[in-house]
Amino acid sequence: MTGLIGCRECDLLQRPARLESGGVALCARCGARLYKAGAPAQHRVLALALASLIVLPVANAFPLVGLDLKGSLIETTLFGAARALYDDDMRLLAALVFATTIVLPAAVLAALVLAVAPLGLGTRARSLLLRAVHAGMPWCMLEVFMLAVLVALAKLGKMATVVPDTAAWALGALVVLWVAALTALEPFAIWKR
Amino acid sequence: MEAIAAARGLYVCRVCSLLSQGAGTAARCPRCGAGLHFRRPHSLARTWALLVAAVILYVPANVLPVTRARWLGGAQDDTILSGVLYLWASGSWPIALLVFAASICVPLLKMVALGHLAVSVQFGSSWQPRSLARLYRVVDVIGRWSMLDIFVIGILVALVQAKGLATIDAGPGAIAFAAVVVLTLLAAKSFDPRLIWDASRHGSR
Numbered sequence: 001m002t003g004l005i006g007c008r009e010c011d012l013l014q015r016p017a018r019l020e021s022g023g024v025a026l027c028a029r030c031g032a033r034l035y036k037a038g039a040p041a042q043h044r045v046l047a048l049a050l051a052s053l054i055v056l057p058v059a060n061a062f063p064l065v066g067l068d069l070k071g072s073l074i075e076t077t078l079f080g081a082a083r084a085l086y087d088d089d090m091r092l093l094a095a096l097v098f099a100t101t102i103v104l105p106a107a108v109l110a111a112l113v114l115a116v117a118p119l120g121l122g123t124r125a126r127s128l129l130l131r132a133v134h135a136g137m138p139w140c141m142l143e144v145f146m147l148a149v150l151v152a153l154a155k156l157g158k159m160a161t162v163v164p165d166t167a168a169w170a171l172g173a174l175v176v177l178w179v180a181a182l183t184a185l186e187p188f189a190i191w192k193r
Numbered sequence: 194m195e196a197i198a199a200a201r202g203l204y205v206c207r208v209c210s211l212l213s214q215g216a217g218t219a220a221r222c223p224r225c226g227a228g229l230h231f232r233r234p235h236s237l238a239r240t241w242a243l244l245v246a247a248v249i250l251y252v253p254a255n256v257l258p259v260t261r262a263r264w265l266g267g268a269q270d271d272t273i274l275s276g277v278l279y280l281w282a283s284g285s286w287p288i289a290l291l292v293f294a295a296s297i298c299v300p301l302l303k304m305v306a307l308g309h310l311a312v313s314v315q316f317g318s319s320w321q322p323r324s325l326a327r328l329y330r331v332v333d334v335i336g337r338w339s340m341l342d343i344f345v346i347g348i349l350v351a352l353v354q355a356k357g358l359a360t361i362d363a364g365p366g367a368i369a370f371a372a373v374v375v376l377t378l379l380a381a382k383s384f385d386p387r388l389i390w391d392a393s394r395h396g397s398r
C-alpha cells in the first residue's frame with residue numbers, strides 16, 4: 001500500500017499524481033474523479049453550509065407561490081406540495097416528496113454542519129455524520145423542486161395570475177448555496193486529515 | 194501482479210477512498226467506518242430486479258393519468274406525454290422541452306443504459322469499457338431530474354384547490370411514475386461499476 005490509491009469506480013491501483021492548484025486527478029483507466037488539488041476547503045464548506053442552514057427555514061416558512069384565481073388568492077408553501085398529495089390520498093407520493101424536499105435536505109445539512117464545524121467531536125462521530133451526508137445527498141432534490149416551481153408557473157400562467165413569493169427567492173438562494181457547499185465538500189480532502 | 198485492488202486483497206472504501214486490508218467477513222473501513230466489499234454483493238441480480246420492476250411500471254406510468262383537472266363545465270385527465278403536448282401547444286416550448294427531457298428522455302435513457310450495462314456485465318462484453326463507465330456516470334447524475342414531474346404535480350395540486358371553481362388532483366399514473374423514478378435510482382445505486390472492468394478483463398482473454 002506504499003503511497004498507492006485505488007479508484008472507487010474501477011478498482012485500479014495507481015500512484016497519485018502531483019497536481020497544479022485547482023487541478024483534478026482522474027482515474028487513468030475509467031476516467032472517474034479521484035481527488036482535487038489543494039488544502040481541504042473545510043472552512044468554505046462550513047460557511048456555505050451555515051448560510052444554507054439560515055436560508056432553509058425561510059424557504060420553508062414563507063409562501064412559495066400564490067395563484068390569483070378570479071380574485072381569490074391561494075398560496076402554497078414548500079410543505080404544501082407534500083401536504084396536498086397527502087390530502088389527495090397519495091400517501092406514498094406525499095412521503096416521497098416530503099422526504100426529498102424537506103426532511104432529507106434539513107437532516108443532511110445539519111449533519112454536514114456538525115461534521116465540519118470545530119465542535120470537538122470525535123473522529124468516530126464525525127465519520128458517522130459524513131457517511132450520513134454521503135448516503136443522504138443523492139436523495140435531496142431541492143434543485144429539482146426549484147425547477148418544478150418554474151414549470152408549474154408556466155403551466156398555470158395561461159389561466160391565472162401566478163406570483164412567486166418570498167420562499168421562491170429563498171429557495172433559489174438555498175439551491176445556489178447548497179450546490180456550492182457540496183461542490184466544495186471534497187470527501188477525500190476531509191478524510192485526509 | 195495486476196494493479197487491481199481486489200486482486201491484491203485490498204479494499205477501496207466507496208465512501209472515503211481509503212485503501213485498506215480488511216479483516217474477516219464484515220470488513221469496515223478503518224478511517225470512516227463504511228462497510229467494505231470487493232464488489233457490491235449481488236450487484237447484478239439487484240440491478241436486474243429493480244430494472245425489470247421499473248420497466249413494468251413504466252407502462253402504467255405513461256398510460257394512466259397523472260393529473261385530473263376539473264373546472265366549471267369541464268374536466269381533463271392528463272398523462273405525462275399529454276402534459277408535455279399541452280405545454281408545447283400553449284406556446285411555452287422551452288418549458289415543454291425541459292419537461293420532455295426530464296420526464297420522457299431521462300427515464301427511457303436510464304432504463305436503456307442500465308439494461309445495456311447489465312447485459313454487458315452479464316455476458317462479459319469487452320466492448321469499450323471506458324464508454325460504459327462514462328455511461329454509468331451519466332445515468333447516476335441525470336437520474337434525479339425525472340422527479341421533476343412529481344414535484345410539478347404536487348405544486349399544481351396544492352395551488353389549484355378552488356372548490357367549485359377549479360381543482361387539480363393527482364392521478365394513479367403519478368404513483369407509477371414516481372415508482373419508476375425511485376426504482377431506476379436504486380438500480381443505478383446497486384450497480385457496481387467495477388464489474389464493467391472485471392467483465393472486460395475476462396471477456397478479452
